[in-house]
Structures are given as structure tokens and as C-alpha cells.
Amino acid sequence: MRLEYELEIRDLACSILPQGIGMDIGNGWLDIARDAVIGLVVASHGRVKVEKFGEKWGLLDIRPGVRGLDDDVIHTVYEITGQARSRSADICELCGRPGEIRRAGWHRVRCDDCEAEHVRRRQFETGNHQAIDEAVGYYVRVCLEHGRLFPVANIVMEAWPDDTDRRFFLDEVNDVVGWWRAGMQHRHLDEDLREEFRRLRFR
Numbered sequence: 001m002r003l004e005y006e007l008e009i010r011d012l013a014c015s016i017l018p019q020g021i022g023m024d025i026g027n028g029w030l031d032i033a034r035d036a037v038i039g040l041v042v043a044s045h046g047r048v049k050v051e052k053f054g055e056k057w058g059l060l061d062i063r064p065g066v067r068g069l070d071d072d073v074i075h076t077v078y079e080i081t082g083q084a085r086s087r088s089a090d091i092c093e094l095c096g097r098p099g100e101i102r103r104a105g106w107h108r109v110r111c112d113d114c115e116a117e118h119v120r121r122r123q124f125e126t127g128n129h130q131a132i133d134e135a136v137g138y139y140v141r142v143c144l145e146h147g148r149l150f151p152v153a154n155i156v157m158e159a160w161p162d163d164t165d166r167r168f169f170l171d172e173v174n175d176v177v178g179w180w181r182a183g184m185q186h187r188h189l190d191e192d193l194r195e196e197f198r199r200l201r202f203r
């Protein structure tokens, strides 16, 4: 997910979505994620703790920690996460257009166009690990140097022969930046840079 979208959701979520919980979803589910997070904050008065925010069996999987909450609040919380899951079954995770669940290989919700690119996207990601990792390291260091965040596309200038590869590249760099920000290790980035990076915002 684009870092701009992720931070928008994290700002709405306040304390219910800990920084160490990664948001492992595509851009297409932004609206669903935003609605779910707002609903959870309101229903629990900010007391639910999200323990997982990602995809499972192809659908949006938000796992809420409900310890200490009243039964009726817990009921509402599960209603909200259930609604988010069922909405995600019809929305392409990558682009947000109407989609359906695809069961070839691992399960995923895709529109016809994104599904048609599926194999090429996977091959691109596995074949360009090094360039992606280097771009992630470069992006984070530029942001830290300037004390602010920039759209990944403005910083990572890698030239790709065509627009499709460029789109795959930017999606993957955004995802890896988000994973590192949440706590995953990265071979080009020290762990002690993470806290400072988490404080940076877009202007």
C-alpha cells in the first residue's frame, strides 16, 4: 500500500493500530480499511487493539484484540471487521475496481485487468529484489535527511523500459517501506533508524 494511504489510516486509527502491526494490503482496499478503522475507533472508544491488518484467504483480515471490552462492544467490533471482510470480496485489492476472488495459486481478489498481470507482476518482484531493496534504502535515507516524507514515486527514479514495470516497482517499494516501518528487517537499513522514520510525515 502507498505510504500516503497507510499513514492516513494510521492517523485515523490513533492508538488502536500499533506502529509495529504492518498493514499488508493493496491500495484498492483503502476505502474499506478507512471505514473499518473509523468504525472500530468509534465503537470501542479507542480501546480495541488491532493485532493483525492484512489479507487472509484472499480477503481483508482485521483481527481485533478485544480484551476488557463489554460484550455489546465486542459484538459491534466483530460486525465491523466482518463487514470489511465481506466488502473486500468484491473489490480488487490492487486497484479498487470491481473484482472477484481468484483461486488459482494463492487466493486473491482481483479485477480482470490486474488478474491478467498477475504472473508478470510476480516475476517482476522476484526478478528485481536487489533493485527494489536498494530503492527502499535510498528512499528512507532521503526522507530522514530531509526530515519529512515524500511520495515514493518522487524519490525513486529508477528507469524501467515500460510503465507497467514502473508501476510494479513503485508498488513493491511502497510495500517494503511499509513492512520495514512496521518492524521487518531490511539489509540496507539499521533498526535504529526506524523510530525516527516513524515520526516523519508528508507535508
Ligand SMILES: [Zn+2]
Residues within 6 Å of the ligand: 092, 093, 094, 095, 096, 097, 099, 110, 111, 112, 113, 114, 115
Ligand atoms: Zn484491479
